[in-house]
Amino acid sequence: MAEAYIYDAVRTPRGKGKSSGSLHEITALQLGTQVLKAIKERNGLKDTSKIDDVIFGCVTPIAEQGSDIARIAVLNADYSETTAGVQVDRFCASGLEACNIAAAKVMTGEADMAIGGGVEAMSRVPMGSNGGAWASNPEIAMKSYFAPQGIGADLIATKYGFSRDDVDAYAVESQKRAAKAWKEGRFSKSVVGVKDQLGVTILAHDETVRGDTTMQTLAALSPSFEQMGVMAFDDVVKQRYPEVEKLNHVHHAGNSSGIVDGASAVLIGNKETGDALGLKPRARIKGFASIGSEPSIMLTGPSLVTEKLLKKLGMTPEDIDLYELNEAFASVVLRMMQALNIPHEKMNVNGGAIAMGHPLGATGGMILGTVLDELERSDKETALVTLCVGAGMGTATVIERM
Numbered sequence: 001m002a003e004a005y006i007y008d009a010v011r012t013p014r015g016k017g018k019s020s021g022s023l024h025e026i027t028a029l030q031l032g033t034q035v036l037k038a039i040k041e042r043n044g045l046k047d048t049s050k051i052d053d054v055i056f057g058c059v060t061p062i063a064e065q066g067s068d069i070a071r072i073a074v075l076n077a078d079y080s081e082t083t084a085g086v087q088v089d090r091f092c093a094s095g096l097e098a099c100n101i102a103a104a105k106v107m108t109g110e111a112d113m114a115i116g117g118g119v120e121a122m123s124r125v126p127m128g129s130n131g132g133a134w135a136s137n138p139e140i141a142m143k144s145y146f147a148p149q150g151i152g153a154d155l156i157a158t159k160y161g162f163s164r165d166d167v168d169a170y171a172v173e174s175q176k177r178a179a180k181a182w183k184e185g186r187f188s189k190s191v192v193g194v195k196d197q198l199g200v201t202i203l204a205h206d207e208t209v210r211g212d213t214t215m216q217t218l219a220a221l222s223p224s225f226e227q228m229g230v231m232a233f234d235d236v237v238k239q240r241y242p243e244v245e246k247l248n249h250v251h252h253a254g255n256s257s258g259i260v261d262g263a264s265a266v267l268i269g270n271k272e273t274g275d276a277l278g279l280k281p282r283a284r285i286k287g288f289a290s291i292g293s294e295p296s297i298m299l300t301g302p303s304l305v306t307e308k309l310l311k312k313l314g315m316t317p318e319d320i321d322l323y324e325l326n327e328a329f330a331s332v333v334l335r336m337m338q339a340l341n342i343p344h345e346k347m348n349v350n351g352g353a354i355a356m357g358h359p360l361g362a363t364g365g366m367i368l369g370t371v372l373d374e375l376e377r378s379d380k381e382t383a384l385v386t387l388c389v390g391a392g393m394g395t396a397t398v399i400e401r402m
Contacts, residue, residue, distance in 0.1 A: 004103035005281035006399065007274055008267040009369030010038045012194050014206045014357040017122035017259035022203040024261070026194055028065040028121040031263035031362075032056060032073030038192040039115060039265050040077065043279060049080035050277060052111035054265075055101045057094025057118030057361035058087045065125045073119070089361070090290070091390035092328060094118050095264055096364025096397055100288040102268045103397075113269035113277075117365035121261045127360065134391060145240040145296035147233040149390065150225035150256070152298035153329035154249045155237050159297070160335050164250040167330035168218040171255035171354045173344075174327060178351025179211025186350055186377060190369045206356040208258045223249035224256065240296040255330040260357030264365030281402050283372050286382075287313045288397040299332045301394025302386045303339035309384070309396045317342060320398070321380035324371040326363055326387040327352035336386075349374060363387065368397065375401040 012031055015023030023031070040048060056070035071085030090097040099116030106114060134140055135148075147155075157167060181187060182205060193204035225233075226249035234247045274281055289309040293301040302325055310316060317340045325333050325348060337347055350370060353363065364387055371383040386396035 001107045002109060002270045004106040004268055004285045005271060005274060006266060006268055006283040006285065006372060007279045007281055008039055008043055009372055010035050010042065010190055010192050011264040011366045011369055012262045013191055013203050014208065014260040014262040014359055015203050016207050017261055019123060021123050021261060022207055023194055024123040025196065026121070026261070027124065028069055028119050029073060029076055031121060031194065031261065032069055032119040033076040034192065034194060035117065035263045035265035036073055036077035036079065036115070039267050043267060045277070049082045050273060051079060051083045051113045051115060053102070053105060054083060054085040054115045055098040056085070056087050057089065057098045057364060059089055059091055059094055059120060059360035060125050060127060060130050061087050061089065062130045063125055065121060069119060090393065090395060092326060092358070092360055093364055093387040093389045093393065093395035094361045095366065096368060096385060096387055096395050097290070099266050099268065099365055099368055100395070100397055103285045103288065106268055106270050112273040113267070115265050115267055117263065117265040118361035119263040120359040120361040122259050122359060123261050127259065145236050147237050147296055148225065148228065149298055149328070150251055151229055151233045151237060152296065153251045153331050154225055154229065154247050155241065155244065155297050156299060156335050157250045157331040158244055158248045159241065160338060162250070162331050162334050166334060167250050167255045168215055170330040170334060171218060172213050172215060174348065174351045174354040175210050175213040177349065178209045178355035181350035182206065182209060186373065189373050208260060208357050209355050213254065218254040221252040221254050224252045225249055237296050251329050251331065255354060257328050257353035257358035260359050262359035262362045262366065264362045264369065266365050266368055283399040283401050286398040286400050290393060290395045293392040293394060295392030298390065298392050299328060299388040300335060301388050301392060302332065303336045305394030305396045306340060306384060306386055309398060313398060320382055320384045321346070322349065322371055322374055322383040323347045324367045324383060324385045326358060326367060327354040328358065328388050330354065332388050372399060
């Protein structure tokens with residue numbers, strides 16, 4: 001099999017996923033178009049027929065975000081008509097799954113060059129608006145003990161001993177790290193400002209970072225999932241986890257990922273084609289994996305898929321220099337660090353989605369680029385990127401800096 005290399009990674013800044021957010025007027029098509037154009041321009045790709053396929057994660061592929069947004073963005077970005085495009089959905093891991101599919105295409109020889117990444121305009125196409133059987137059809141909801149993700153996050157905190165202070169302290173640190181990273185220009189290599197129809201840059205930074213967050217400001221926030229838990233879902237998950245006597249509802253808007261708009265694109269290819277295009281590889285993709293996990297608690301997949309992938313690669317958790325785990329909820333990260341004995345100084349060193357937000361289909365590609373930049377900045381070698389996933393799954397990728 002061929003080796004798959006990362007040649008470039010770009011992302012938009014994340015805009016608040018509300019009508020008041022800076023990117024609300026920008027469609028998913030434009031977000032996807034602008035990251036594809038950035039890849040083309042930054043790498044001097046005059047002949048985009050060399051890009052065989054574009055794979056975009058998109059979790060709510062309906063309305064203006066539907067009908068294979070990847071292919072439509074390819075056409076709108078003026079790529080060659082021979083460049084294919086496909087949309088994929090693995091819930092929160094869709095963007096990383098898209099990158100893994102791109103890498104697999106390169107490794108098997110199906111593609112010489114491909115782009116992975118994703119897009120989600122959450123202010124325009126609300127999360128969950130495409131429906132789905134799991135939450136609404138009793139046939140599957142009852143047998144799998146369905147509960148919303150926030151209940152799963154609170155169940156993790158309860159089952160594994162994380163207090164409100166623990167999750168709030170993690171959230172404060174995420175905000176501080178993100179604010180410091182922006183102040184020091186750590187994201188400048190990958191972030192491309194989003195422009196309006198007149199070509200004016202309307203957002204060049206992540207819009208939800210609050211570096212002045214403290215334990216005191218978070219203490220004023222009420223738990224977000226307590227009411228739905230008390231009304232029904234606490235009893236549902238306690239049937240699956242009878243050892244849990246009472247759920248401790250600790251998550252709220254300040255220690256959970258923010259709803260935002262954004263897009264990402266990662267250029268992946270083989271060495272021969274990269275050399276022919278005059279491109280220098282930045283990292284080698286060592287391996288990737290996905291796994292299913294218990295769906296009611298839902299969010300414990302990251303440690304499980306990490307163990308699976310590292311075993312495949314003959315590695316241990318200690319062999320990884322940097323970890324990037326999407327901060328869907330604070331307890332998700334705390335649990336992975338606990339399960340694999342990962343020190344906090346290796347985990348999300350530039351903050352995460354608690355501070356910067358989680359544009360569902362785009363996040364995986366975003367954090368893959370973030371950790372690549374950090375490997376280069378800090379002169380480290382190996383990183384692992386992973387995300388928890390709806391319905392109980394995990395996806396992970398290991399890269400090695402060139």
